[in-house]
Amino acid sequence: MVGTWDLQQFDVKNAFLHEELEEEIYMHIPPGFFKNVPINTVCKLKKTLYGLKQSPRAWFGRFTKVMTSLGYKQSQGDHTLFIKHSPQGGVTVFLVYVDDIIMTGDDWKEQQILNQCLAKEFEIKTLGKLKYFLGIEVAHSRKGIFISQQKYITDLLKETGNTACKPASIPMDPNLKLGNTEEGVAVDKEMYQRLVGRLIYLSHTRPDIAYAEEEFCSKDYAVADYAGSIIDRRSTTGYCTFIGGNLVTWRSKKQNVVARSTAEAEFQAMAQGIC
Structure with missing residues (x-):
């Protein structure tokens, strides 16, 4: 891959802990909270948790709403890919896999705006240039970008x-x-x-x-x-x-x-x- 588009990597902290649930779900009381609690008492979940099968869908649904509200179009070929074309002809590409994110493009102003908007919605950690993603190693050089495993x-x-x-x-x-x-x-x-x-x-x-x-x-x-x-x-x-x-x-x-x-x-x- 040759060009001036840098690949930047981000990580979303606690992605599954802040989403609203559509279903009514109950759970056993966690250990250590049984004091002064009646027998057979359960907890009703208000937010998603890790290990809950509804969590990935709820997280991605919220993420998709945020991206589309910012003017990004969701790819029909790959629903985890979001693209935005600026009036000046620039392009910003955003790819998400669970809580791992890759961003690239030639519209630097839009990328800065997107970083600020996402930081308001989620707790995001910037990891810098893409080096390792899902078992794939990425090397950057003047000749382009090379991937290996x-x-x-x-x-x-x-x-x-x-x-x-x-x-x-x-x-x-x-x-x-x-x-x-x-x-x-x-x-x-x-x-x-x-x-x-x-x-x-x-x-x-x-x-x-x-x-x-x-x-x-x-x-x-x-x-x-x-x-x-x-x-x-x-x-x-x-x-x-x-x-x-x-x-x-x-x-x-x-x-x-x-x-x-x-x-x-x-x-x-x-x-x-x-x-």
């Missing part, structure tokens, strides 16, 4: 006991064919699913493992080429999109229907890539 990978190798494994030039053999089998050693299903989920998240910064990750996700069939599945003969779609020389989207996925020719498989892949 080195710590995430190291923790994953430790968790799976593969810290001594040898590096490979490619994620997996592209000619490998997988199919159903009734034999072999049984695997820990929960551990396998957890590993696949972590590999999917890793592919955000390592698109080169997207095909291998898809292969592991669909462990009962092979997705390698035209009619590559040895079970249902479906083909695989793979595409990537560049904007200004920067890779922005990519995907490797088995097609929904069986292609009757290589041309049909290519048309399906082209349609998915464009749409």
